[in-house]
Every structure is written in C-alpha cells, then in structure tokens.
Amino acid sequence: MTAFVSAASAYARYRPQYPMALFAGLAEHVGLNGTQTALDLGCGPGTLTLPLAALAAHVHAVDLEPAMLAEGRALAAADGIENITWTASDAAELLDLQLPPLDLCVMGKSFQWMNQAQLLTDLDRLVTPTGTVVLISTAARSTETRPDWLDVIERTCVTFLGPDYLQANNPVAHPAEGRDEVLRASPFSTLHTKTWEQRLTRTLDELVGLQLSFAHTNPAVLGDRQPAFERALREALTAHNPTGAYKSVVPIEAVFATRP
Numbered sequence: 001m002t003a004f005v006s007a008a009s010a011y012a013r014y015r016p017q018y019p020m021a022l023f024a025g026l027a028e029h030v031g032l033n034g035t036q037t038a039l040d041l042g043c044g045p046g047t048l049t050l051p052l053a054a055l056a057a058h059v060h061a062v063d064l065e066p067a068m069l070a071e072g073r074a075l076a077a078a079d080g081i082e083n084i085t086w087t088a089s090d091a092a093e094l095l096d097l098q099l100p101p102l103d104l105c106v107m108g109k110s111f112q113w114m115n116q117a118q119l120l121t122d123l124d125r126l127v128t129p130t131g132t133v134v135l136i137s138t139a140a141r142s143t144e145t146r147p148d149w150l151d152v153i154e155r156t157c158v159t160f161l162g163p164d165y166l167q168a169n170n171p172v173a174h175p176a177e178g179r180d181e182v183l184r185a186s187p188f189s190t191l192h193t194k195t196w197e198q199r200l201t202r203t204l205d206e207l208v209g210l211q212l213s214f215a216h217t218n219p220a221v222l223g224d225r226q227p228a229f230e231r232a233l234r235e236a237l238t239a240h241n242p243t244g245a246y247k248s249v250v251p252i253e254a255v256f257a258t259r260p
C-alpha cells in the first residue's frame with residue numbers, strides 16, 4: 001500500500017486533464033505517428049496514458065499503486081481503449097518487466113518519487129537509441145499567477161493538520177530542484193524544455209475534491225477529521241469567493257531528454 005492508495009479515486013475524478021496542446025507538442029517533438037511503443041511510468045489513473053494511447057501503437061502503463069491502476073483500467077474500458085497494458089510495479093523493478101524496446105518513456109509528476117539516477121541507467125537499456133524520456137509536471141507558479149484561494153486552502157490545512165503538514169506527509173524521494181542536473185549526468189543528457197499555460201476554472205466541489213487527491217491531505221491523512229475538514233474548506237472558500245468559480249493559470253512543463 002502506498003501514500004496514493006486513498007487518493008486514487010479523487011485523483012481520477014478531480015485532477016485536471018493535461019491540455020491537448022501538450023499532446024500535440026509531444027507528438028510533434030517525438031514524431032509520434034501511431035507506430036511507437038511507449039512507457040508511462042508512475043502512470044497514476046492514466047492521466048497521460050489515455051491521451052497518449054491515441055498517438056502510439058501501444059502504451060505500457062506502470063505504477064506502484066494498484067488502486068491507481070484500477071482507476072486507469074476503468075477509464076480506458078469506458079473509452080474503449082485497448083492498446084494499454086497496465087502493470088503494478090515499482091520503477092526500481094523495471095528491468096524485470098520484460099518490456100519491449102521503448103520509443104518513448106513519459107513520467108507525469110512521478111520522477112520525484114523515484115531513484116532517479118538508477119532509473120535513467122535502467123531506461124538506457126530499454127529505450128531505443130533514438131528514443132526520448134519526457135518528464136511532465138506542473139512548473140513552479142510565479143507570485144503573480146498564484147491564485148489567492150490557495151492561501152485560503154493552506155490556512156484550513158494548517159488549522160486541521162498543523163504547520164508542518166506538507167513535510168509530514170510528503171514522502172517524495174527527490175526534490176524537483178535537482179532534476180535537470182540528474183538528467184544531464186545521465187545517458188539522456190540533451191535537454192529541451194517546453195511549457196504551456198493551462199487556464200482552469202473549478203467549482204467548489206472540484207476544489208474540495210482536489211484536496212483529497214494530494215499526498216498531504218488525502219482521506220488516509222485526514223482520517224476522521226475529513227468531514228469537518230471538507231466543511232471548513234467549503235465555508236472558507238465560499239466566504240472568500242461566493243461566485244463558486246475558482247480560476248487558476250497552471251504552467252505545464254515538459255522536459256524532453258535524449259542521448260547526445
């Protein structure tokens with residue numbers, strides 16, 4: 001069982017889809033034309049996997065958390081998508097999975113949970129000579145684009161979980177800061193970064209549901225405080241903005257890493 005087990009259903013329901021422009025950029029940069037074999041590592045409920053399956057011949061979706069894979073399988077079945085293989089595995093065991101040669105490995109918000117240098121060494125054995133590793137994440141927001149309702153959420157989290165709630169419930173193995181240095185020291189040392197701006201408007205329900213998808217405020221962390229937490233969050237957000245439409249601008253970043 002991982003930190004994501006109790007977050008899986010809220011993750012599938014309330015995390016936003018990645019923008020279609022990201023997939024158009026991915027297709028263009030990597031030259032996807034429906035013939036490629038891809039790996040989505042740390043696939044969660046298939047946030048990248050499902051749209052990627054329309055651009056590749058086959059996608060191997062791997063995640064440590066079976067509850068996440070169950071959400072992904074259900075979404076794929078509902079959409080009639082059949083070119084995905086879902087496998088429960090730790091990224092550390094990748095070489096044992098009998099994967100075919102990979103044209104592409106994508107990781108959406110998952111690289112920071114992994115033993116990065118070892119993983120890139122393993123991917124060097126699996127990814128074809130001209131293949132690409134792509135790390136996709138939400139980039140840091142500038143103070144100008146930080147939505148003010150985030151402060152309201154943070155205050156409620158601190159009230160319920162204490163001032164150290166983020167650190168106390170964040171088992172991330174590697175911080176994002178060192179990411180590019182790790183890539184440059186790896187076989188995939190040629191980097192190309194692209195960003196897209198995603199504009200979102202969420203309802204109150206979506207914003208409250210979103211909190212349950214995070215490692216630091218998922219149902220397992222909240223325990224029996226969850227109903228009171230949700231109530232307090234609704235009250236505070238409604239007092240802050242009674243319109244029920246919560247806007248944000250999210251920078252989505254893709255780092256394309258290839259061999260020199």
Ligand SMILES: C[S@@+](CC[C@H](N)C(=O)[O-])C[C@H]1O[C@@H](n2cnc3c(N)ncnc32)[C@H](O)[C@@H]1O
Pocket residue numbers: 002004015041042043044045046047048062063064065068089090091092107108109110113114
């Ligand atoms: C933040 S979610 C990202 C899900 C999805 N890729 C996305 O872009 O929204 C991170 C995922 O990485 C998975 N994960 C964490 N550590 C892992 C590991 N060592 N091996 C495989 N998956 C892992 C978690 O179970 C979780 O589903």
